Amino acid sequence: MAAIILDGNKIAGEIRAEVTSEVKAMTTAGVRPGLAVVLVGHNPASEVYVRGKVKSSGEVGIYSEQHTPPETVSTEELLELVADLNRRDEIDGILIQLPLPAHVDAKKVLLAVDPAKDVDGFHPMNVGFLSTQRPGLVPCTPAGIMEILKRSQIPIAGQEAVVIGRSDIVGKPTAMLLINGNATVTVCHSKTRDLPEVCRRADILIAAIGRAGMVTREFVKPGATVIDVGVNQVTDRAEFERLFAGNAKREETFRTRGSTLVGDVHPHVAEVAGALTPVPGGVGPLTIAMLMANTVLAAKLRRGGLVAELSRA
Numbered sequence: 215m216a217a218i219i220l221d222g223n224k225i226a227g228e229i230r231a232e233v234t235s236e237v238k239a240m241t242t243a244g245v246r247p248g249l250a251v252v253l254v255g256h257n258p259a260s261e262v263y264v265r266g267k268v269k270s271s272g273e274v275g276i277y278s279e280q281h282t283p284p285e286t287v288s289t290e291e292l293l294e295l296v297a298d299l300n301r302r303d304e305i306d307g308i309l310i311q312l313p314l315p316a317h318v319d320a321k322k323v324l325l326a327v328d329p330a331k332d333v334d335g336f337h338p339m340n341v342g343f344l345s346t347q348r349p350g351l352v353p354c355t356p357a358g359i360m361e362i363l364k365r366s367q368i369p370i371a372g373q374e375a376v377v378i379g380r381s382d383i384v385g386k387p388t389a390m391l392l393i394n395g396n397a398t399v400t401v402c403h404s405k406t407r408d409l410p411e412v413c414r415r416a417d418i419l420i421a422a423i424g425r426a427g428m429v430t431r432e433f434v435k436p437g438a439t440v441i442d443v444g445v446n447q448v449t450d451r452a453e454f455e456r457l458f459a460g461n462a463k464r465e466e467t468f469r470t471r472g473s474t475l476v477g478d479v480h481p482h483v484a485e486v487a488g489a490l491t492p493v494p495g496g497v498g499p500l501t502i503a504m505l506m507a508n509t510v511l512a513a514k515l516r517r518g519g520l521v522a523e524l525s526r527a
């Protein structure tokens with residue numbers, strides 16, 4: 215039986231609608247959440263992401279502003295910009311679009327962001343809050359994965375979950391959220407032995423690897439839920455054939471654009487899994503929706519609780 219396709223666009227739409235009404239109520243009460251996005255230089259992919267974030271902010275009613283220092287900006291200049299954004303009360307969320315140029319000390323810049331405004335959830339203080347189950351800001355993609363599972367009524371407590379990938383941005387925080395949700399969690403990476411066998415234990419399999427269609431049918435227990443975080447561009451014809459042979463719609467896209475997007479999960483997994491997120495249209499839309507939700511949460515926590523939580527910590 216073919217897997218149920220978990221529609222990320224639909225779930226993200228529900229979250230955006232909830233955020234919109236919260237923002238409306240907060241704005242009426244005199245607190246309009248505000249997001250500042252810092253985009254250094256002219257990385258085309260980053261420019262597309264930032265455009266999406268700014269557009270989405272406008273749609274849900276969040277105030278947003280963009281700061282676009284040149285590629286030549288120094289670490290000190292960025293630190294000054296971050297300090298200024300930290301000071302401004304109307305800014306609830308600060309997002310530093312990565313990657314930063316190689317000469318910039320990215321870790322130092324990220325560490326300078328006020329943890330209470332760290333809507334990406336990358337600051338060690340928020341990482342600590344997540345691992346100790348305190349209120350804080352959780353990275354957007356992992357938070358979005360949990361929303362997909364919960365809103366699709368997929369049980370988490372007591373389930374075997376396997377996360378492939380241990381990045382600070384996706385793999386580790388996703389594993390932590392699943393542990394907090396009472397799943398039994400295994401984290402895999404490039405040194406894991408017998409990866410397909412380990413993955414076959416999973417009731418919930420999360421693939422956050424960055425390798426086109428690496429997770430094939432033999433990684434998947436029949437009926438498992440598979441969340442595909444990967445976003446990979448396929449441009450090679452042989453690779454395309456390995457993934458999409460016989461798929462007329464994809465063939466059309468590949469022929470006209472010379473490329474197509476694929477996740478870390480091979481499309482054939484849909485024949486084995488119980489539920490599966492598509493690429494595109496799965497986890498991706500949740501990432502921006504959760505950024506909006508995090509900005510609202512930051513506005514609330516900063517006024518109501520996180521500041522006290524931070525000073526107690």
Ligand code: NAP
Nearest residue numbers: 355379380381384403404422423424443444445497498501
């Ligand atoms: P990353 O920092 O490159 O981490 C990749 C992880 O995969 C690492 O832990 C690595 O292991 C592991 N890995 C690599 N090759 C492997 C193999 N052959 N077997 C087992 N594990 C392997 O990537 P990331 O930032 O977590 O992102 C992962 C993917 O998600 C990428 O495709 C990215 O584009 C996508 N992504 C999507 C969204 C979204 O909104 N949809 C957001 C963020 C990221 P080691 O630690 O041993 O090197």
